[in-house]
Amino acid sequence: MIPINNRLLIIEDDPQIRHFMEYFLTEKGFQCQVADTAQEGLSIFVTQAIDLIILDLGLPDYDGAEVIQKVREWSQAPIIVVSARDQECEKIKALDLGADDYLTKPFSSSELLARIKVSLRHLSQMNNERAPIFSVGDLILDIDRRQARLAQEDVHLTPLEFQLLAYLFKNQGKVVTHQQLLKELYGYEYGTDTQALRALLAGLRRKIEENPAKPRYIKTEIGVGYRLTDQ
Amino acid sequence: MKNKTTLYHITITVSLLLAATIASGLLHYYNVQSANIVMFYLLAVILTAQFTNQRSYGLFQSFASALLINWLFTEPYFTLRVTQSDWIITLIFLVIVSIIMNTLVMHLKEAHDHSQQVSRKFKILYQLTDRLLDVHTEEETLEAGTQALKQALTIDEVELVKQLPQPLPTNKMPLSLKIKKQVPVYGIIPAENKENMNVMQEDLVESIIENIAISLERIEHLQQRQAAERKIEKERLRSNLLRSISHDLRTPLTSIMGSSEWIQQMSEKDEVKKLAHDIYKEATWLTSMVENILSLTRVQTGDLQLHKTIEPLEEVLGVAIERAERMNGHIQIEVDAPNDLLLVPMDAKLMAQVIFNLLENSIRSATAQPKITIQVKKMTDHVAIHVRDFGPGIAEKDLPHVFEMFYTNRGTNDRGRGTGLGLAIVQAIVHAHNGHISVSNIKEHSGAEFVITLPLQKEDESHDTH
Numbered sequence: 001m002i003p004i005n006n007r008l009l010i011i012e013d014d015p016q017i018r019h020f021m022e023y024f025l026t027e028k029g030f031q032c033q034v035a036d037t038a039q040e041g042l043s044i045f046v047t048q049a050i051d052l053i054i055l056d057l058g059l060p061d062y063d064g065a066e067v068i069q070k071v072r073e074w075s076q077a078p079i080i081v082v083s084a085r086d087q088e089c090e091k092i093k094a095l096d097l098g099a100d101d102y103l104t105k106p107f108s109s110s111e112l113l114a115r116i117k118v119s120l121r122h123l124s125q126m127n128n129e130r131a132p133i134f135s136v137g138d139l140i141l142d143i144d145r146r147q148a149r150l151a152q153e154d155v156h157l158t159p160l161e162f163q164l165l166a167y168l169f170k171n172q173g174k175v176v177t178h179q180q181l182l183k184e185l186y187g188y189e190y191g192t193d194t195q196a197l198r199a200l201l202a203g204l205r206r207k208i209e210e211n212p213a214k215p216r217y218i219k220t221e222i223g224v225g226y227r228l229t230d231q
Numbered sequence: 232m233k234n235k236t237t238l239y240h241i242t243i244t245v246s247l248l249l250a251a252t253i254a255s256g257l258l259h260y261y262n263v264q265s266a267n268i269v270m271f272y273l274l275a276v277i278l279t280a281q282f283t284n285q286r287s288y289g290l291f292q293s294f295a296s297a298l299l300i301n302w303l304f305t306e307p308y309f310t311l312r313v314t315q316s317d318w319i320i321t322l323i324f325l326v327i328v329s330i331i332m333n334t335l336v337m338h339l340k341e342a343h344d345h346s347q348q349v350s351r352k353f354k355i356l357y358q359l360t361d362r363l364l365d366v367h368t369e370e371e372t373l374e375a376g377t378q379a380l381k382q383a384l385t386i387d388e389v390e391l392v393k394q395l396p397q398p399l400p401t402n403k404m405p406l407s408l409k410i411k412k413q414v415p416v417y418g419i420i421p422a423e424n425k426e427n428m429n430v431m432q433e434d435l436v437e438s439i440i441e442n443i444a445i446s447l448e449r450i451e452h453l454q455q456r457q458a459a460e461r462k463i464e465k466e467r468l469r470s471n472l473l474r475s476i477s478h479d480l481r482t483p484l485t486s487i488m489g490s491s492e493w494i495q496q497m498s499e500k501d502e503v504k505k506l507a508h509d510i511y512k513e514a515t516w517l518t519s520m521v522e523n524i525l526s527l528t529r530v531q532t533g534d535l536q537l538h539k540t541i542e543p544l545e546e547v548l549g550v551a552i553e554r555a556e557r558m559n560g561h562i563q564i565e566v567d568a569p570n571d572l573l574l575v576p577m578d579a580k581l582m583a584q585v586i587f588n589l590l591e592n593s594i595r596s597a598t599a600q601p602k603i604t605i606q607v608k609k610m611t612d613h614v615a616i617h618v619r620d621f622g623p624g625i626a627e628k629d630l631p632h633v634f635e636m637f638y639t640n641r642g643t644n645d646r647g648r649g650t651g652l653g654l655a656i657v658q659a660i661v662h663a664h665n666g667h668i669s670v671s672n673i674k675e676h677s678g679a680e681f682v683i684t685l686p687l688q689k690e691d692e693s694h695d696t697h
């Protein structure tokens with residue numbers, strides 16, 4: 001019997017938010033463990049089977065970034081970072097350290113649920129064979145044939161654009177930082193110069209989006225990166 | 232003063248000559264060997280050279296001595312004739328030796344004076360630099376410099392200033408204008424003292440003023456560094472404060488929004504659903520209020536640098552439109568932008584808020600199904616963003632006030648109340664980007680039009696090209 005990935009660990013020091021998340025997610029069919037400090041959270045994580053962590057970045061004892069590093073030393077369990085800090089650099093730091101996604105407070109419960117589902121889906125896909133054909137809406141990407149189709153029409157993509165879209169599809173629904181994209185596309189740390197990436201993405205949008213200023217597929221996360229929509 | 236010294240020196244010369252003559256007269260009277268008479272006169276010349284300040288006194292005395300000896304002490308007496316050839320030689324030698332002696336003594340004296348002056352100069356400079364090590368303010372430095380100048384010139388009416396008074400009083404002169412320094416500093420002395428200054432004093436004055444200038448520069452740098460450190464500290468405190476406020480406000484909002492949303496979903500009673508929905512809406516309103524206040528604080532409280540980076544305008548528009556659509560449900564937003572990628576230097580997050588606030592404003596004012604068009608036009612050095620709605624427009628009397636804080640006269644309806652901050656923030660953010668914003672009513676149809684223009688080039692880049 002394949003275990004259903006529904007065991008969550010919520011590390012959040014604010015009791016009200018913790019309660020609301022616990023009630024809401026339990027209602028949605030998850031098993032929730034809660035911790036109000038990083039220390040407690042980590043000890044639950046090492047002693048019990050946990051599929052996904054919801055982590056508040058502003059914990060009283062440890063910085064959230066340290067928790068991510070500790071978890072990533074031996075586990076690939078998805079981490080969704082929840083933060084009231086609107087400093088983009090902290091979100092980016094968390095994501096580049098290995099967090100899977102983030103939510104900025106205040107967020108809606110549906111957003112939270114959507115993020116959790118996406119991350120858990122990626123977790124289960126990691127264990128199974130990945131489908132070579134991705135699709136969202138009218139957009140289809142066939143990895144093996146290196147082909148992209150939009151509403152039954154072939155879309156001609158350059159190799160770099162194809163690689164970019166493929167990477168976004170592999171992380172569909174999750175945010176991907178500029179750094180991650182630069183590393184994926186150019187193979188090395190490209191510094192903070194994201195100009196080339198912006199231009200590449202603008203080109204890709206012009207091929208697959210009806211109106212690049214109202215993107216249907218590739219959404220912008222200002223200051224952080226991009227997200228290929230899930231629906 | 233000058234005449235007095237001359238008179239004094241003449242008196243000395245004459246007295247010494249007289250004393251030598253009297254002494255010689257006595258010797259002569261007692262029939263002591265006449266050759267010793269010469270010695271008295273030689274001594275007189277040496278003493279004269281010692282006590283006077285010019286060679287001419289000694290020279291005068293050399294010749295006067297020879298003549299006097301000839302007249303008084305050589306046979307025939309009281310004539311300028313000489314019978315003994317010895318005397319001629321003696322007198323010639325007297326003149327030569329006394330001239331040499333006079334010159335030597337003068338040289339010696341000059342060397343002595345010079346070394347004394349030099350040591351005095353170094354003493355003054357040493358004291359000054361020693362004092363300058365301990366000064367911390369401009370006033371102290373100028374005071375130390377003034378003291379040193381007074382010592383150097385042995386006058387009281389001298390002062391050091393950072394700026395020459397315009398016009399300078401006619402009886403005053405500026406000191407040492409030729410020193411090139413980053414920090415200006417000038418000495419002012421009475422005109423006659425300036426004329427009397429010797430080379431040594433001029434050198435000394437220059438050194439003093441240069442030292443003061445260096446010291447002032449050091450103090451200025453120190454003060455600049457301290458000011459910069461204070462500024463950094465202030466910014467750090469402020470951003471910490473902003474962060475903790477935003478944290479403290481957002482945390483409870485998160486649980487209010489989340490809980491009310493959940494109650495809304497879970498409850499079976501319509502009344503509870505309705506109330507929970509109201510709570511959720513209020514919390515949403517409060518959230519946008521918090522966001523607006525935080526943005527305003529960031530932009531308004533002075534010199535916080537915007538995080539301007541080159542961003543594609545379409546991304547910023549996309550984010551704002553998506554947020555507006557998510558929060559308001561069905562709205563029709565049309566975007567007309569050039570196909571070229573438009574890169575604009577801006578703080579993307581703040582600019583997205585600008586567009587979002589404009590959209591919100593239009594949505595709130597709309598009477599029926601909100602419809603908004605966004606048109607982007609690229610100009611040579613700037614980009615213009617036109618946001619037009621099809622609402623009732625803005626009353627003429629309100630037009631000049633729409634960007635004022637807490638001005639919410641514009642007809643609000645059940646779509647929600649404004650915060651009265653939205654457009655004020657829009658203006659503040661646009662201005663912080665060196666952009667421009669205007670508002671007018673559309674002539675072709677009812678509705679209002681906001682036009683934002685943003686420079687396409689970063690200011691620092693445009694500076695470089697000049």
